[in-house]
Amino acid sequence: MKTKLYDIAHSRAGDKGNTLTLSLIPYLAEDYHLLCEQVTAEAVKKQLQGIVAGEVTRYELPNLPALNFVCKQALMGGVTISLTMDTHGKSLSYALLEMEIEK
Amino acid sequence: MKNKIRIGCGAGFSGDRLETAVILAEKGELDYLVLECLAERTIALAQKRKMQDASKGYDPLLERRIELLLPILTQKKVRLITNMGAANPIAAAQVICQIATRLNISVMVAALTGDDVLSQLTGEEMALETDKPLNASGQPISANAYLGIEALLPALATSADIIITGRVADPSLFVAPLVHEFGWSTDDYEKLGQGTVIGHLLECAGQLTGGYFADPGKKDVPDFAHLGHPFADVSPDGTALFSKVEGTGGILSLATAKEQLLYEVMDPSQYITPDVVADFTGVYLQEVEKNKIRAWGGRGTAKPATLKVSVGYAAGFVGEGEISYAGSNALGRAQLAGQVIKQRLASSFSDLRIDYIGSTSVHRKTFGQHPEPYEVRLRVAGKAKTAAQAATIGEEVEALYTNGPAGGGGARKYVHEVVGIVSTLIPRNKVNSTVTLVKS
Structure with missing residues (x-):
């Protein structure tokens, strides 16, 4: 069955220059392995097509548990010079949570 | 040595709410109050104000915050650490003393300077973001090095009631009082790593206690309108218990703490500050009781040989x-x-x-x-x-x-x-x- 990440996890976006960071935290620790299996760096890059132009790297934090994604060239130049509405990319946590996985 | 230090954070950015810090100072039984009010761009804007008027260039809300807080800080003997000095910490210190005189309060302020390195740059230095010389982006109008605990410790060693700085790495504002009070060595990177975890969790104030978190029906935040800002009780071994003032709104849970721990973090095993390369991957969070979260397990390795400099240019x-x-x-x-x-x-x-x-x-x-x-x-x-x-x-x-x-x-x-x-x-x-x- 397809499930939106929104239903099983939460996320906060942050910015460093033109780089976007996205945490992904399961509500239930038991869903962490699902996220590890299906929410790969490649899958996130595909989900954020048209938003993230650069490389996506995934970091695992099993003791929380949580994943952290670092997305390069994601903010149209970064907070200070970007022409986009959301110059920090703060709303993009919810772009990740729109992703669907198999549960 | 004290067996516990309580540090609160009453502002997580320049435009943060005023009353949250007042509540923390009044009812938080704090040892230290930190106000973190300086974003990357804020200091460049402050530098421009200073160029127009040499007596300006500090945080535009400085006067309003200090007028509200100073009587309480004095009465409750809470030490204030803030980067509201922005591009002009000495002018900010003078303004604080003027307010104190008007309020008939005796105060000593330590202004920390040295972060402004604009005159030391040639413009030929390489920009980390572009791999081109700084000049290629535009004429630099400000250049501020991220100072760390080594710069803050001498200020804390004075008897100043208020320490006001320009550009300092945000977590260092919290790590410095811990090092000062507990006598941690500045090369005890395990402790500094854990201290950086504490600073990172606190530095955005309300973002730890339900701010930037609420999603109705999914992530509910009780009494959101009266969101309280957080404080941490830190033990000499670096273990920290995070909480907020009784009766304030908001929520401090594993979920809010996890979101904040990873906020703006790139590689969580290498969170670089002027003090330490902190490793967040060993951090454990535990809900001790409602709205009380314990954090431990932050580690670290030796600090970098260089300091990061944030350079503003007219665009x-x-x-x-x-x-x-x-x-x-x-x-x-x-x-x-x-x-x-x-x-x-x-x-x-x-x-x-x-x-x-x-x-x-x-x-x-x-x-x-x-x-x-x-x-x-x-x-x-x-x-x-x-x-x-x-x-x-x-x-x-x-x-x-x-x-x-x-x-x-x-x-x-x-x-x-x-x-x-x-x-x-x-x-x-x-x-x-x-x-x-x-x-x-």
Whole structure:
């Protein structure tokens, strides 16, 4: 069955220059392995097509548990010079949570 | 040595709410209050204010915050550490003393300077973001090194009631009082790593206690309107218990703490500050009771040989215009307006941003199928070398009233100056910090 990440996890976006960071935290620790299996760096890059132009790297934090994604060239130049509405990319946590996985 | 230090954070950015810090100072039984008010761009803007008026360049809310807080801080014997000095910590210290004199309060302020390294740069240094010399981005107008605990400790060693700084790494504002009180060695990287975890969790204030978290029905935050800001009780071994003032709103849970722990973090095993390369991957969080979270397990390795320098440069002006359409075919009319504006401005703006607010403006696309919105706001933005040229965008959008599609309303136009930010590295030994004491 397809499930939106929104239903099983939460996320906060942050910015460093033109780089976007996205945490992904399961509500239930038991869903962490699902996220590890299906929410790969490649899958996130595909989900954020048209938003993230650069490389996506995934970091695992099993003791929380949580994943952290670092997305390069994601903010149209970064907070200070970007022409986009959301110059920090703060709303993009919810772009990740729109992703669907198999549960 | 005390067996516990309580540090609260009453502001997580320059525009943060005023009353949260007052509540923390009044009822938090704090040893230290930290106000973190300096973003990357804020200091460049402050530098510009200082260039216009040498007595300015500190945080624009400094006076209002200090007037509210000073009597309470004095009465409760809470020490204040803040980066509200921005581009001019000494002027900020003088302003604080003037307020103190007016309030008949005796205060000593330690102003920390030395972060301003603009005169030391040639412009030929490489920018980390572009791999090109700094000058290639634009003429630098400010350059501030991120100072750390080594710069803060001499200020803490004085008897100053308030320590006011310019650019200091945010977690260092919290790590420094821990090192000062517990006598941690500045090369005890395990402790400094854990201290950095504490600082990182606190530095955005309300973001730890339910701010930037709420999602009704999914992540509910009780009594949100009265969101309280957090404090931590830190033990000499670095273990910390996070909480907030009894009776304040908000929530401090594993979920809020996890979101904040990873906020703006790149590689969690290498979180670089001037003090330590902190490792967050061993951090454990435990809910001890409602609204009380214990954190331990932060580690670290040796600090870098260089300091990061944030460089601001003039990047021209942005002009914006907005107008709304509602009812049947709102999106169609907004899109027609967008096309018309693009054509009308084509000769002067090659890179014009056209957004449809209510549809695709923040994510720059939509995911899945969505019904057409009832109302749509057109937003047009572009960059220009002069304010006058930037203003033509808003002028054209406003002119859609009589020269655009049917039913446009609520036009607004804006122009703002743009300061770009790039960063570079500077050898630690080229940065010399100074503490200046100012008394009321």
